Amino acid sequence: MLVLLPFAFAFAGAVCAAPPRAHKLVESVAPPRDWFNLGPAPADHVIPLRIALPQSDFDTLERHLYEISDPDHERYGAHLSKEEVEALVAPHPDSLRAVDAWLAEHGIPESACTRSPAKDWVSVNVPVSLAETMLDTTFHVWKHAVDEDQVVRTTSYSLPEHMHAHIELVQPTTFFSHMKNHRTTFRFSDSQSDAPSVPGETITVTNSDGTKILVDASCNTTITITCLKQLYNAVGYKPSATNGNEIALTGYLEQFANVEDLQLFYADQVPDALNSSFKVTLINGGQNNQTASEAGDEADLDVQFAFGLTFPTPGTFFSTGGSPPFIPDVDTPTDSNEPYTEWLDFVLAQHKVPQTISTSYGDDEQTVPISFAKRVCAGFAQLGARGTSLMFSSGDGGVGDGDPDPATQTCQTNDGRNVTKFIPGFPASCPFVTAVGGTINIPEVAVDFSGGGFSNYFSRPSYQDQAVTEFFATKLPKGTYAGLFNPNGRAIPDVSAESDKFRVFIGGQAFHIGGTSASSPTFAGFVSLLNDVRISHGRPSLGFLNPFLYSKGFAGLNDITVGNAPGCGTPGFNATSGWDPVTGLGTPNFAKLKDLVLSF
Template sequence: MLARVPYLLAVLGIAFAAPHSAPKIKERIHAPRDWINVGDAPSNHVVPLRIALPQSNFQELERHLYEISDPDNVRYGEHLSKEEVEELVAPHPDSVHAVNEWLAGHDISEGDCVRSPAKDWITVHVPVAKAEAMLDTKFHVWKHAKDEDSVVRTTSYSLPEHMHAHIELIQPTTLFSRLTGYRATSHFSGAQEHPAATSGTITVNGHEVDASCTTTITVSCLKQLYNAVDYVPAATQKNSIALTGYLDQFANFADLQQFYADQVPAAVNSTFNVTFINGGVNNQTLSAAGGEADLDVQFALGIAFPTPGTFYTTGGSPPFIPDTDEPFNDNEPYDAWLDYVLAQKTLPQTISTSYGENEQTVPESYAKRVCAGFAQLGARGVSLLVGSGDAGVGDGDPDPATQTCLTNDGRNATEFLPGFPASCPFVTAVGGTTNIPEVAVDFSGGGFSNYFARPSYQESAVTEFLTKQLPNGTYEGLYNPAGRAIPDVSAQADYFRIFLSGQVVSIGGTSAASPAFAGFVSLLNDARLSHGLPPLGFLNPLLYTRGLSGFHDITSGNAPGCGTPGFNATVGWDPVTGLGTPDFGKLKNIVL
């Protein structure tokens, strides 16, 4: 059993001294840009309030995570069990008791509550009228100016003062985020393939690469470029890889078969498992196939074949439509996905997600709580890869000419805007490259978090970049030099040849780079498992130390945004391509 860190009993004692304290603001935000208040929310509209109780021992979990992820620590690879993680994040019994009493005071019984396995989240479905009474607030219908999606939200909520020590946050209240696929739609070329290249080969980093790879990226191209041509997975009974799907992105089985016939003939007639979460579906009508979903499964599974694969399809992002009987709107699929995977006894060793949003559109308290969920995955031995974004240093708009890059805090100041969840220090953020030899692709998301401090594993690499590459106050005031730096690594991110709705298309984005990189991580996990070693788990402490020699440094290119050229790719780590692109052969030798 893991040791528990003593809880702040003194604080709790003070809290219980005032059981009937007056409401006090728990969270307040400025009305977010592009969201328009169109009126009061219907009193009978049902909202799924998710109540986060403080994770009393999260600092201890974080200590364990860094020890078992540090290749120079004697505990390296000693991942925690589901039960050990739950013990560390479980709320203090006093908080559980206090929240139960508060809920009972609003006529919410235990039967109305859905609790996470660690009891650190409680979900209750209540009508707007009751939510307003519980939170001393007023909910409104908000419509987005660009696409007219609507949500029921408030810009502030309150709790009795004595409850502040027992409730970390409640959502959806102030969460106006807009989860999107990190696909560079301006780089999606429909049925038109990139022009054919000349025949022959090119020598890159000591490896022969087909010249056709300069214009069209295939599984074979990536294996040649990243030195994995001869590797044959051997631990397929132990190893697995997974991709996440949101926003009605459906992965098509027929498209995968065409892709395999085209690029991985040995994989024809193999497929992937589908896990349905929170009402997620996977419509197999050919016209419903999603470019994001098809890209993810085709390249990640194509690279890792014959490693078993899973596609998580998560529902829970329908907009509220005021003139329908929509029972509730749940725009927090991260929560739904984390609830499911953290409840599982066994997990895929490698998971990739190609979805995200502007960090500033996610309330800081919520972003940190979701990030803590990702830390739990790392502690259990999962390598989680995420795309770094497709707008350079900009605001999510892939067209630099129309980016506003304005803060959402009422100042309307111009700043570089990092993406989330790439900004979470417990994930591996993947930027993008293009061409052969590789250069930074011009949409590769990068920068510095405003929510998360720079983690210790980045200190040396990022400090060197700031000192040598941004002298004399370059971009001063536009970014947070003390923040978690993005991305960590990179991979090819444009002109990927996929099959979509039965047609060959070319697609790009860090949504291509993340599943591609994840495919090679899965092969590294296979190598370790084949040698009786545990999976890699949280990658970053390894990558920034022993792993450095296993990357091709990308020193050319930049990713513009916010009316600037953005950051440059340069020698060493940089906020465009991170540490660079992988050399699987070298990394395999490093991790064995």
């Protein structure tokens, strides 16, 4: 039996006092695939409800975001302040009053609530019995068929009709995202080695613009910091440690970046960085376990390559808790698997946010309720408006679900119809982030697991119109995969980078690993170097990247035209000239991008 939070007892007597209200359905979902109902949830189990209030002027925020991110607009780089962003997304006072009154009706005092910086989210811990009354629903315990994770959820909920104008969504209710598959897109290479690669012969790489660069031949078997700087034309560039530029990484699912592993990596690949480290920020119960056996493969990979590429730029690792599975007969005061909102609440509350942030985690888009996905995406837009560039891995399942083995992908809709469809990933599908796909080998070709495709939740943003329209008109034969994807959806990925055979140190040992979890911190590293260029020249940071990438930045990218990423029993899409849903616009050519970002 769960131990209730102290104030939960106060709610119990107030439920009967709440006046009866006619409820109207807010959301209903089909029982998701692979989740099985074990029966009613314990009445005294505590749920951390997050209540989203409508953002009063998000349309204006979005307009500002596109203007200040368009290098041809006179307002380019005029990022908004924390206070300006909060004013645009703050709920209307009527909504604040209505939600407060509704909570009070159920005996929930103001002192029991916590609020996001803009007050557009209200969080309160309540027992199941009260949540069921508030939402006119019944919560059950659900168990996942594969790994036996258990969550307390419902398949529908309602609100009093007069509250629909004041509440957009309440979670966790219908949120069945499988958090072990809110995955680090991580994979060990078939070959693992404890021996450092030794530079030998060189390979001449001819970029898509005809320029040539030399890359150590060893980079075809082992990717190092040196390899990436050679391949992406950044050899010799040294960023500032003191100009205010910062880079950050996010960590979830109890992933800890090990400092001793980082020192081994630096000794192996970045000797100038030896004895330097990074800042760790703990959010929502996040941890920083430095025991060697607890070293996180994803966290070590992200930290070693992002901070190795950008040394001595100050780096931060955000360790966010709140996403472990729970067993409902264990004392668990919270049951939250929405860590993006916990992280967003924290970061948006800061007056200074790192200019570049990479995240190597994601879900199948369809497992995230569309209302929740759109609110999280709106949070990313707020960061973009404040001048932060956000990179997300595009996933490791090609056009399919996150299973990297095409033979075992289900590729069926999660709405009870079980229709075969390509499965895009989230948050990569959010139009306000930069989705990073993967390449392999020297010269580069598309890696066969690079996640890509088209969102079913978000429409195609205008910055993609020309590139994606050209792809459909001249690169994809008419009728190819008809019905398997949404041709009007936000297209994924935007860009790409090397994503396999990365030499990392985990638990004191060297391994080769890969995944688009390697390409996202890699691309972010070069974005941070570009921010260093701009800041050192008195310019504002790049902020939201995509309007720049699609209008001018593509000229500083290496177009990848070979390879494909299969999935769902198909060969998937092909890499081709121009934008494609495997490698996006291509991989970075830092020297060319450096000139481009100083041209406006």
